[in-house]
Amino acid sequence: MTKYPGAQEWVPHDGGMRKVRAALGDCRGCDLWEDAEQAVPGEGPVRARMMLVGETPGDHEDKEGHVFVGPAGHLLDKALVEAGIDRSTVYLTNAVKHFRFERQGKRRIHKTPAASQITACHPWLRRELEIVKPSLVVVMGSVAAKALLGSTFRVTQERGRRLELPGGGLAVATVHPSAVVRSEEFRRDFGRFVDDLRVAVGLLD
Ligand code: URA
Numbered sequence: 314m315t316k317y318p319g320a321q322e323w324v325p326h327d328g329g330m331r332k333v334r335a336a337l338g339d340c341r342g343c344d345l346w347e348d349a350e351q352a353v354p355g356e357g358p359v360r361a362r363m364m365l366v367g368e369t370p371g372d373h374e375d376k377e378g379h380v381f382v383g384p385a386g387h388l389l390d391k392a393l394v395e396a397g398i399d400r401s402t403v404y405l406t407n408a409v410k411h412f413r414f415e416r417q418g419k420r421r422i423h424k425t426p427a428a429s430q431i432t433a434c435h436p437w438l439r440r441e442l443e444i445v446k447p448s449l450v451v452v453m454g455s456v457a458a459k460a461l462l463g464s465t466f467r468v469t470q471e472r473g474r475r476l477e478l479p480g481g482g483l484a485v486a487t488v489h490p491s492a493v494v495r496s497e498e499f500r501r502d503f504g505r506f507v508d509d510l511r512v513a514v515g516l517l518d
Pocket residue numbers: 367368369370371374379380381382383385386407491
């Protein structure tokens with residue numbers, strides 16, 4: 314496993330989210346900054362009660378500099394509406410802040426970040442958690458689960474129920490919205506994704 318320096322030395326330990334966002338672009342905690350267009354910071358109110366954590370920016374997010382603006386984001390938007398969650402009230406971020414991809418001709422194909430890159434990037438997510446202090450975190454997909462719930466956590470087995478984060482606070486795990494986008498049983502899997510989000514809403518009440 315490649316040993317990266319990790320993001321710690323680039324993460325501001327005082328100040329608020331504005332300072333975090335300003336510092337993110339300079340991060341050299343792993344090698345993912347080299348080929349990506351930009352680091353993509355989390356978005357949403359710093360007082361949000363709910364934080365949703367995805368994997369990494371995709372092709373669209375990397376170009377536009379905003380989280381969840383591509384196909385997975387559109388699906389997430391629809392699911393949030395179905396679950397009665399207003400996107401503008403939640404804090405949305407990723408476990409890893411730079412896009413990882415492989416070139417195939419002109420296309421950039423998403424590649425799952427390595428465990429070493431998830432670990433390297435974790436100080437940013439930790440700082441976001443410290444600042445936002447969400448009452449509940451929705452952990453979307455296995456990369457976010459690795460970052461927040463440990464390497465042995467299995468999303469498919471433990472999705473849709475009340476969990477406690479190792480560092481304290483409530484969480485609900487679910488699949489990543491891009492897995493629903495690709496699903497051959499779309500209606501069923503979209504329904505399950507919405508059900509998991511509803512569990513999260515229920516825990517906030
Ligand atoms: N997938 C993610 O996990 N995050 C994004 O921002 C976009 C797609």
